[in-house]
Amino acid sequence: MNSPLKTLVSKFELFLIFFIILQPFIDLLTSFSIYIMDVHLTFGIIIRFSVMILILVYILFVTQKKFRKNIFLYFILFGVVLLIGLINNLLVKDPISLFSELRNIAKIAYVPIMLFGYLVVFYRLKEHKDIKRLVQRNIFISMIVVSVVMIIATLTNTGIQSYESEKLGHQGWFFAGNEIGSIMAISFAVVVYYAFQNTKSWKTIYNWLPVCMLIFSQLVIGTKVGYGSVLIVLVVALFIFLIEKFRYRNHSVLTKKYNVNVIMSSVVLFVFLLLTPYTPVAYNMNVHLSWVGLDQEEINLESDEKDAESENQKMKEKEEKEKAVQNVLLSGREHFLEQHKEYFAEAPLSQKLLGMGYGGNYKDEGKTVEMDFYDIFFSLGILGFILYITPFIYLAFYVALSIFKNLRQNLNSEVVLFGSAIMLGMGIAYTAGHVLTAPAVSIYLVVLIAYLYNILENKYS
Incomplete structure (x- = not known):
């Protein structure tokens, strides 16, 4: 050449x-x-x-x-x-x-x-x-751009609505809500890893700020994909950080790094779970459950009516409920x-x-x-x-x-x-x-x- x-x-x-x-x-x-x-x-x-x-x-x-x-x-x-x-x-x-x-x-x-x-x-x-560092950094920067757009769109109330129905959520200034939601979901683990790599002490915990920004951005879309991604990745991250903390327990510098990141991932996960009932995805799940007849009121009343139902009716209702659950999970x-x-x-x-x-x-x-x-x-x-x-x-x-x-x-x-x-x-x-x-x-x-x-x-x- x-x-x-x-x-x-x-x-x-x-x-x-x-x-x-x-x-x-x-x-x-x-x-x-x-x-x-x-x-x-x-x-x-x-x-x-x-x-x-x-x-x-x-x-x-x-x-x-x-x-x-x-x-x-x-x-x-x-x-x-x-x-x-x-x-x-x-x-x-x-x-x-x-x-x-x-x-x-x-x-x-x-x-x-x-x-x-x-x-x-x-x-x-x-x-x-240093191809590893370049890829990590570039995905990290890309997700910061996405998060900033989502946050500005939220603050200015200029986001494009994710749904045409009564469900809540917006996709920022991006055209396809499903796509931008999937992008953030796939990239979230990289942002967490990048934050972990650069957080070596309490003085550098600001590296977890982009993680929180991306969590917020995924939640405001209102999709199950975003919520599931945050939950799974934070649990997996905490698990692997604990394993590595134990593995390097005799290494003072690494122990300090893992202590900080274990605490940060635990706090972020706890706050995330605490805020779950107030998120758009929680509201949207309740809306979807009501659409398919699985709202909480019906579930509570079901036990009182069971004795009066025939066996065939029970089987039919069980099948209908299974289909309804499938509809909730797969959105039709x-x-x-x-x-x-x-x-x-x-x-x-x-x-x-x-x-x-x-x-x-x-x-x-x-x-x-x-x-x-x-x-x-x-x-x-x-x-x-x-x-x-x-x-x-x-x-x-x-x-x-x-x-x-x-x-x-x-x-x-x-x-x-x-x-x-x-x-x-x-x-x-x-x-x-x-x-x-x-x-x-x-x-x-x-x-x-x-x-x-x-x-x-x-x-x-």
Whole structure:
């Protein structure tokens, strides 16, 4: 590689790390495009997919020969399946929107391209740059920007409402509430870890302020995702801090650091739980429970009426309650899931193998399930889904094997918190969606996956 090209590649690699900081600004540009300019081909779409194309070129022409072949083969196979699936849908699917199909393919392809891109970038930079510190800092800065926007929107009462119903919550100045909520949920563990790393004594506890800011920002959205993320990460953080405190109990400097962070995480968790009944998510849960007939009054009256009910009636009510609980947890997505299962059952074999594309075989208007793994499966079919999920399975297996090979060394706050962030991201993708099929969110997840893989491997294979 000649010198000018080498310099250009190096600058592009550093730009991809800096690109993390740009994410909230791109999201704000998206809101500006839609709400102010009334343009739906937004700056965010243009910027993100332009970077994706550059990354694809970067992967195929800059990657080292020893693993370029495998990546190239994967992209060829995946691209062929996507193309044949699109052609098949154009032939058998009616009605069909070519624009919707192409947009759907682009969103799905975004994750594997970005994932391989960041894996390669981290591999190339790790010997020359403090890649770990850069990634942690950039995600931290990105979340400070998001938190500041959310707080200003709250104080000025200018936030975009998260719901059109009677539920409470706002999404700041960001266009998609589900997406910004998922971004904060996935990144929260990184912010906690960054605060922990920089809090070495009581004089530096101000590093926990961004943690509190991000907690506030997640709570004002009013979604279960944000609340669940805060609760899970704070409990996991306290647990791993206590383990490490015991492990380094004979190290005076580290003991002081862990004492401060254990107390801070305990206080933050306690205050969080104390304020839970007064949060928008608590109010919204009560609203949703009342919608599906599971409000507290009905539950209290149930025991007095049980004796008068027949066995069949009890079973029927039990089934209805189970469905109602499912509705609360999945926010109605289970209805769309059943609909897409019917589409898939009635689809020809070619669509079962290659996918039904965007929205399934709809009659009037295409709608997604909004549960990412299901949406990807129905869109790509059996063959496409297997190809899509293969890199994730390989990386998960590699990371799990690496951790268990040296469990004592790898059971540390960095691995546990970053691993928790990834598992939260995958869990949100499965239940609430808007992660793997949302480029604004998925970039955080692929960066974290590449980061965890990078810190656990000694040789790139």
